[in-house]
Amino acid sequence: MQEFWDFSKTTGTAKMPVSVLSNLLNVSVLTISQPILQAINQISDVDYISLVEHPSSGQKPIQFAYATKESQPNRDVTRECFERYRNLYFKQDPVTHLLDQMHTHDKKCDGVAALHVMREDIPDNAWKRDIYERENLPDRLSFLFSPSPEHRMAVNLYRSAKQGHFTPGELETLLPLGALIAQVFRSRLAGLKIFSGATTAEQLENALHARAPGLSARERAVCARIASGMSVDGIAVDLDVAPSTVMTLRKRAYAKLQAQGGPSDRLRLVRWLAVN
Numbered sequence: 001m002q003e004f005w006d007f008s009k010t011t012g013t014a015k016m017p018v019s020v021l022s023n024l025l026n027v028s029v030l031t032i033s034q035p036i037l038q039a040i041n042q043i044s045d046v047d048y049i050s051l052v053e054h055p056s057s058g059q060k061p062i063q064f065a066y067a068t069k070e071s072q073p074n075r076d077v078t079r080e081c082f083e084r085y086r087n088l089y090f091k092q093d094p095v096t097h098l099l100d101q102m103h104t105h106d107k108k109c110d111g112v113a114a115l116h117v118m119r120e121d122i123p124d125n126a127w128k129r130d131i132y133e134r135e136n137l138p139d140r141l142s143f144l145f146s147p148s149p150e151h152r153m154a155v156n157l158y159r160s161a162k163q164g165h166f167t168p169g170e171l172e173t174l175l176p177l178g179a180l181i182a183q184v185f186r187s188r189l190a191g192l193k194i195f196s197g198a199t200t201a202e203q204l205e206n207a208l209h210a211r212a213p214g215l216s217a218r219e220r221a222v223c224a225r226i227a228s229g230m231s232v233d234g235i236a237v238d239l240d241v242a243p244s245t246v247m248t249l250r251k252r253a254y255a256k257l258q259a260q261g262g263p264s265d266r267l268r269l270v271r272w273l274a275v276n
Contacts, residue, residue, distance in 0.1 A: 064234030
């Protein structure tokens with residue numbers, strides 16, 4: 001059964017263990033998914049978390065961060081599943097349509113919602129078979145919100161069949177986390193995204209090419225996505241490379257920029273591109 005909750009008009013705060021709040025306080029632009037997963041696992045066992053931005057106008061979503069409780073040898077399940085979802089199924093996802101509605105009706109961007117979808121309720125049989133049955137995922141719990149007018153977010157929680165479905169009791173305990181996670185994004189992350197949603201990676205790459213011609217094309221691509229607020233995991237997905245490759249390119253690019261008197265970290269890179 002599919003269940004939907006709208007927290008836009010709820011009041012009051014839920015009581016959370018101190019360890020949950022402590023993990024959420026560790027969230028930053030560069031370390032997003034792991035602290036959130038650790039906070040959630042203080043309450044209920046979750047195997048995978050996927051943080052996805054859904055652009056408007058039917059554009060493909062971007063998985064800018066993800067984390068796994070226990071990694072599998074030679075496999076990156078969360079990244080593989082998202083690539084299949086992004087290329088084939090996102091337009092059929094109720095999350096996509098709900099975020100469209102929330103973005104239209106909530107001009108202040110303070111709405112928070114949650115959607116729980118069981119595997120048997122996935123609307124497309126190929127999607128159900130290709131991801132949920134193939135990876136043995138019984139359901140998904142998604143928190144939906146807009147941290148700023150330009151951004152629409154889904155934080156998706158999955159667990160393996162070994163853990164079983166989210167029970168009604170677990171859902172009741174987990175749901176208040178949605179508002180806390182949304183607040184973390186608004187207060188800690190959205191304010192650091194200086195560039196608007198209209199500023200594309202290509203525009204940032206062009207700006208870098210003009211100001212730092214010594215950067216390679218790949219180094220420019222990485223720096224542009226760093227400046228736009230993407231995490232290492234998200235850049236890896238977007239450029240179809242390993243996270244370790246992103247980190248190597250980032251290190252090389254910063255060394256070249258610093259050698260010409262330019263920035264050597266993300267915040268300085270953002271300011272450098274914003275004012276030049």
